[in-house]
Amino acid sequence: MQPLKILVIDDEQLIRWSFEKKLRTLGYTVFTAESGEEGLQLCESEVPDVAFVDNKLPGMQGLEVISRIRSMNEDTNIVFMTAYGSIDTAVKAMKLGAQEYVNKPFSFKEIYAIIDSIREKISISNEVQLLRRQHKDKVTFDHIVGRSPVIRKIIQLSNKIARINTTTVLLLGESGTGKDLFARAIHNESNRSNKPFVTINCASLPETLLESELFGHEQGAFTDAKKLKKGLFEMAEGGTVFLDEIGEINMVTQVKLLGVIENRVIRRLSGTADIPVDIRIIAATNKDLKRSIEDKTFREDLFYRLTVFQIMIPPLREHPEDISLLSDHFLAHFNNQFRKSIRLIDPDAKHLLEKYSWPGNIRELRNVIERAVILETHDVVQVENLPAEIVKLHSDPAHPLIPSAELVRSMAEGSSLYDLEKQTIIESLNKAEHNQTKAAKILGITRDTLRYKMKKYKL
Ligand SMILES: Nc1ncnc2c1ncn2[C@@H]1O[C@H](COP(=O)(O)OP(=O)(O)OP(=O)(O)O)[C@@H](O)[C@H]1O
Ligand SMILES: [Mg+2]
Structure with a gap:
């Protein structure tokens, strides 16, 4: 933790002087101000962790200073200093946002106790923030x-594999x-989770660089190797190394990698010692x-070494039943990120998402x-805000149009696809007050396609 920054606002020189002297020797950074105005300036430029504010000041009074500090930032802890017996003013100060108060005259023992308690409070809140951030960043199976059935099965399998500490995946x-x-x-669900997760894309580096990146090198191993450098395998000690695009590594590095998996040792470039490593390779x-x-x-x-545990993640088109859930999940995510409150994805839009083949x-x-989410100005994601390649499915003259959910409900059971499409077109023409351009837009098809279909249904 950094040394605390402390600001003292008091017109009495003796008080300022004793704070400076005593607190500096304890390693705190101390700023002092003679007036409220000067104190506020320091508050703005330095953002102190603690501000001691005297009540009786020339010019702006202590209570006013407190409320101004509070509106400036939430992080400065305020200690109000007031004459013995003026409880009412102390209460006011607390209501305005002071955390503590101290009666004058005080002993420095009291001041130290107050600073200690504030320091403890700050360190706890820092820790909470850090934990929250770590927790948020940590992907677990709950985030998948x-x-x-196929996704559930591979989550189950991965969960089992996570518990086997060394196995290659x-x-x-x-x-x-x-x-x-x-x-x-x-990685995060294994007992290596407190150790590094190191990832490298094997396709992104030229062969020689990849090798020295993974295994490190001794000083002077090649012209540019001025210093000894540890490789990723060493740096990940205790943790997991994720080798992305493994299919791109060259034969020489493949041999070395095999050595790592079989013997759990590495050798730096131009090194002679075998260095044991405790890592899991994914x-x-x-x-x-x-x-x-x-x-x-x-x-x-x-x-064969790599495929002891093999997890085959299917392309999205092979589990289209997850598209709806995934879309809602991403909707919530981006609502949050962009501070929007879009309630849902229009059923027609969702239908299009479910029909698309998702090459990416x-x-x-x-x-x-x-x-x-970025484009949408209403509270429902509309078809028109989906990219053309997804809506285009619709424009194919041979492709049947997608009827609205309402229409489907209202049609008699056993209606043919022919009837459904015809009714869909009639419905949108009515909605568009027979403006063909508008109707085509509602249907997500071109005007030509609409004309073609109208002709087909003799409309
Ligand atoms: N089942 C899932 N649930 C939620 N989000 C997912 C799921 N699968 C993938 N994602 C998200 O989709 C995006 C792509 O996933 P990821 O980067 O893991 O793919 P990849 O297989 O590593 O792709 P590449 O081969 O291009 O590196 C990421 O933003 C990821 O968080
Ligand atoms: Mg990837």
């Missing part, structure tokens, strides 16, 4: 959204399916490693909802 899945998320959750790829083995770009023995998987869905 999805109720489909391979996460497979297309881009944006949540490999990163699962890797973090596994690797991820969206490549078909079996094919890389056939192409002789990936070692089979490394593949959950990341793409997240981006689409983020965009819609």
Whole structure:
């Protein structure tokens, strides 16, 4: 904790002098002011942790100073100094936002006790804030959204794997399916969670750099190696190393990696000593490693080492039943982030989301909802704020239109798709007061498509 900053506002020179002298020797930073006005300036520029404010001041009075400090910031703890017996004024001061008061004349023992209690209060509140932040940042399985059987199954499996402390894990899945998320959750739910989680994207570095990044190097290992450098495996001691895009590492590094997994030791570049490491390796790829083995770009023995526990995260199109839940989850998230209060996603819009194929998987869905939340000015996410490629599904003349939920409810059971689409068009034409451009917009199709369909249904 940094040394406390203390401000003393008192017109009596002796008081200012004794505060300075006593508190500075104890290591506090002390500022003093002769008047309320001067004190407020210091309060603004220095944001002290504690301000001692005398009641009787030339010019602005103590109580006024307190209320001004309070409106300036919430962080400064105020101690009111008043003549013995003026309880009423002390009560007023507390109501205005002072935390403590002290009667004059006082002994410094009292002052020390007050400062100690404030210091304890600050340190507790710092700790609470830190814990809150850490807790918020820590991805756990609770943060993984999805109720489909396949997602539930892989959460269950990951949960089991998390408890096995050393086992290597391979996460497979297309881009944006949540490999990163699962890797973090596994780390955070393991008993390595208080140790580092180190991640490196193997595709982002040239081969030689990747090797020295992972294993470190001794001084003078190559021209630029002026100093000894520890690699990520060493830096992650006790924790987890996440090797993203493992399919991109070269054969030499693959051999070394195999050594790490088999023997739990590493050797720095141009080093001679085997350094033991206690780490868990989680690797991820969206490549078909079996094919890389056939192409002789990936070692089979490394593949088998990595695939002891393999988690295959399916693309979003294979669990569309989670789209609705995920969309609502991201809606809440971005409402919060952008301080909006959009209640829901319009059922038609949701239907479109559920029909789309999501080549960019959950990341793409997240981006689409983020965009819609930013654009939306009503309290419901409307179709028109979805990107064209999702709404476009609608514009395909061969593609049936999506009827509104109301319409579906009102139609007789056994109505044909033909009837539904026809009614959908009639409904939107009515809504648009027979303005075709407007009706097409409501339907999320082009005017040409609408004309084509009207002709088809003889409207
Ligand atoms: N099941 C899920 N629940 C909630 N959010 C998810 C889920 N899966 C993925 N996400 C979110 O989607 C985004 C993409 O996920 P992530 O970065 O983990 O994907 P990835 O598989 O590592 O992608 P890439 O291969 O491109 O690195 C992240 O913002 C992540 O938080
Ligand atoms: Mg990733």
